[in-house]
Amino acid sequence: MEIYVAEHAGFCFGVKRAIELAETSLSSRKGPLYSLGPLIHNPQTVALLEKKGIKPVEGIEEINNGSLIIRSHGVSPDTLETGESKGLTIIDATCPFVQRAQRLAETLYNDGYQVIVIGDANHPEVIALIGWTRGTAVVVENVQEAIKLPFFPKIGAVAQTTQTESNFWEVIEVLRKKTEDLIVHNTICHATRDRQEAAVKLAGKVNLMIVVGGRNSSNTRKLAKVCEGTGTTTYLIERAEELCPRWFYDKVRVGVTAGASTPDWIIEEVVQRMKEFNEFDEVNEVRPEESTEETKNVQTVPEAEEDEYAVREIGVSGLETENTADEALSQPDEEKEEDSVSQEVEAHLAENLISIRRGDIITGTVVQINENEVLVDIGGKSEGIIPLNELSLVNTHDPKEGIQIGDKIDVQVIRVENEDGNPVLSKKRADRRKAWEKLEEAFENGTELKGKVIEVVKGGLLVDVGVRGFVPASLVERGYVADLNQYLDTELRLRVIELDRSKNKIVLSQKVILDEEYEAKRNETWESLEEGQTRHGIVRRITDFGAFVDLGGVDGLLHVSEIAWGRVEHPADVLSEGQEIDVYVLGVDREGGKVSLGLKQLQQNPWELAAEKYAPGSIVEGKVLRIAPFGAFVEVEPGVEGLVHISQLANEHVEKTEDVVSIGDVVPVKILSVDPEAQRMSLSIRQAKPKEKKQEQEKERPPKKKENVEQNGSYTEDEEGGITIGDLIDKDIFDNIEE
Secondary structure: OOEEEOOOOOOOHHHHHHHHHHHHHHHHOOEEEEOOHHHHHHHHHHHHHHHHHHEEEHHHHHHHEEEEOOOOOOOOOHHHHHHHHHEEEEEEEHHHHHHHHHHHHHHHHOOOOOOEEEEEOOOOOHHEEEEEHHHHHOEEOOOHHOOOOOOOOOEEEEOOOOOHHHHOOOOOOOHHHHOOEEEOOOOOOHHHHHHHHHHHHHHOOOOOEEEEEOOOOOOHHHHHOOOOOOOOEEEEOOHHOOOOOOHHOOOOOOEEEEEEOHHHHHHHHOOOOOOOHOOOHHHHHHOOOHHOOOOOOOOOHHHHHHOOEEEOOOOOOOOOOOOOOOOOOHOHHHHHHHOOOHHHHHHHHHOOOOOOOOEEEEEEEEEEOOOOOOEEOOOOOOHHHHHHHHOOOOOOOOOOOOOOOOEEEEEEEEEOOOOOOOEEEHHHHHHHHHHHHHHHHHHHHHHOOOEEEEEEEOOOEEEEEEOOOEEEHHHHHHHHOOHHHHOOOEEEEEEEEEEEEEHEEEEEHHHHHHHHHHHHHHEEEEEEEEOOOEEEEEEEEEOOEHHHHEEOOOEEEEOOOOOOOOOOOOOHHHHOOOOOEEEEEEEEEEEOEEEEEHHHOOOOOOOHEEEEEEOOEEEEEEEEEEEEEEEEEEEEEEEEEEEEEEOOOOOOOOHHHHHOOOOEEEEEEEEEEEEEEOOOEEEEOOOOOOOOOOOOOOOOOOOOOOOEEOOOEEEEEEOOOOHHHHHHOOOOHHHHHHO
């Protein structure tokens, strides 16, 4: 039995740092030393530390003096404040990755975002994170819980550091539909990711996985889960004493990994115990037929799949096998005497025949194609037979479909001999095995595959990738897909995200590839984006205040006021979703992740020609856009508008602007002045109208009896209504006076 220990097994940086701080504190302590909860999720290590003088307590209220070690999971700010108010010496061993998540959660809370923590609500790390948002954070553990969330205007997402990447990004996809403004911080510890990836890689190469760590550790439980997900039998233990010799029966390769809180000495203890099993042959003491209640669930390799990955090339000369050709052809002497085959023929057969076993994969040559079967030369006494139903993964009624005489193909031995002495073979099973090997390699390396959609089912698509794989509807595209039927018979770009060969289960995603490309394109766009550029984009979303334009992974806001020089009531009047347009970059805020865009800047400013088109004294028609107490704003062409002062609305005195004009009225106006630089224009409705003839006085004024000339020379009306200074000045004189 060969034993392999996975990379990145055992203490992570954060746990190791916490232990080192604890041991340093033991040597320099003054007074009692406490840890708030178990320092790490390993009972053996916690017990050793307690013997040395570090006492775990459940709550800070139990401590009145001495020093307090904050474990790697961290605590809320309230707990730190309480400790300081009690005069305790605080030794903060919070993992730096956890501290980063706490800072990000606090910043999101202060910026007005609803913080969503993706993780286990009962885990100490998550409880502490909630504290950094003043108790306002919402915790979701999986997609199902995320779907139940209400809509929030602004969401900021962080993760428990031991979360799996797949669960984190699946929840993020749900959150995108729950808000208009989403900020995502991937706070998963890279050490956790490295540990899980190394464990999965090793589990795919061994017959049995042993995961060592505390059963109360979230990190260790997830580690065991990802190992089990590879289809390899997996056991979770805390100490070497829990190992059972029966687990290792008939296991050639065994892998060992350990959680982040597992010290090296426990891992070494487990490995040493397994070596002892080998040395004293304890493993082989238990035979399958001696199975007890304790061992009956241990998986063994069926005879047909004893060497599942062995592929044998059969040529003219053959290969080495367990049984020699002579043994395969040996017969009793009396039968040899009756045999009519010459010694030369026997020698030739003995030289070229090999023995085959059920489950072997071998290569042969197609020699005949019949209606219900295909004959294949595999170098034996007789040709092997492939029944029609074992020919292809896809149901077929024509054996000539996809195969021709002379083709070399891989086949799997189903039966060594049938009643006629012919081996019974399966091309379908060999193809499936090769497909699984390819898929396992793709899963391990993250290789991109191509698969044809063969069926639309509830919740997703079935694709042909050598075997039938499933693509959930949420993983087909980056956004929501309303009708999956459009993908039938099309080819998708896929990556394996979940694989369980024992359950014949494979889950694939096209979305993960598109997300990576989108992120790369987004980063490239951010690096090249500068103020003053003209960029090509696609209108993705239209709102009342503007439109969001995709510049290549980065969305910029085109405000309604920047769409055109003229007034735009609603962006949808000018733009449509999916429309491709060129836009001008007004501003770039990389820290805030915001880009301001303009469209009118790429069009000629109508004010540049206004001085030539609208000479003072000319009369044009305009549309009343806005009304103010001091007058009305009239648009003479889109983007060019001027003010008609209230004194220029009519010949008579006007109390209110709305008494003369209404919004939307088309009126003649006279150009009084134009200032293109200031983009201002003075207009007059009164002067644009033809002059009315003076009406005769309705009554004759009584003769004046008295003029009163003041010392300053001004005129005043006498007691019986004499002439005033206004009567002495022709009102038309003012017609040519500009505002």
